[in-house]
Structure formats: C-alpha cells, structure tokens
Amino acid sequence: MQIDKIRGEQTNQLFKAMLELKDLDECYEFFDDLCTISEIQSLGQRLEVAQMLKLKNTYDTIQHETGASTATISRIRRCVDYGSGGYNKILGRLYPEIKEVVDKK
Structure with a gap:
C-alpha cells in the first residue's frame, strides 16, 4: 500500500501538527513557514x-x-x-x- 511508503516519525509529526491547526489563518501561517509559495500552489x-x-x-x-x-x-x-x-x-x-x-x- 502506498501509505506505508510515507509512514514514519517525521510524517507523523507533520500530520499531527496539521491536525492542531485551528483555522484558515493558522493554516496560512504554518504553510507559509513550511512550504514555498510554489509548493503550496501545487498542492x-x-x-x-x-x-x-x-x-x-x-x-x-x-x-x-x-x-x-x-x-x-x-x-x-x-x-x-x-x-x-x-x-x-x-x-x-x-x-x-x-x-x-x-x-x-
């Protein structure tokens, strides 16, 4: 299964962090720090x-x-x-x- 290829401690930390985001503003702040503009636009x-x-x-x-x-x-x-x-x-x-x-x- 493809999911098993990405599963790991770093990915767990990332996904847990995403689940902690409370609203769109927090999402914008987190993803602005985490990704490039191009990466965000691609997603x-x-x-x-x-x-x-x-x-x-x-x-x-x-x-x-x-x-x-x-x-x-x-x-x-x-x-x-x-x-x-x-x-x-x-x-x-x-x-x-x-x-x-x-x-x-």
Whole structure:
C-alpha cells in the first residue's frame, strides 16, 4: 500500500501538527513557514484538479482552467480512481454536493 511508503516519525509529526491547526489563518501561517509559495500552489492545484475530475470535466478543460499538465492530471486521476481514498474523502467533506452533481451527469 502506498501509505506505508510515507509512514514514519517525521510524517507523523507533520500530520499531527496539521491536525492542531485551528483555522484558515493558522493554516496560512504554518504553510507559509513550511512550504514555498510554489509548493503550496501545487498542492492547491492538485486538489482543484481532483475536484474537477470528480465533476467529470475533460482533461482539456482542467488543463486550461488550472494550468496543470496532462501528466499531473493523469496521476491525480489514478489517485482519485484507485488511490487510498484521500481525495474522495476530503472532497466529499468539503463539497457534499459533488456526489449529487456527479450522480446527475
């Protein structure tokens, strides 16, 4: 399982720290210190791509709207379809209406 490849004390510390964040301002402060602007933007882009894939957007549309490469979109597609379930879980919590929209298409 892919999760086992990232599991470790440093990763545990990172994830525990993230779980301690109280609001968006704390997230901005922590990630500003932790990551480069480019890394943060890349993570945000990946989540947006996953959301657009769940809404059945085409690769062309996703590439045009997000600037993500087709390789990035393909990798995220594999994770959404066959990954650990993380994208689907968090998107379902952030946007409960996605399942309803996807079911209607």
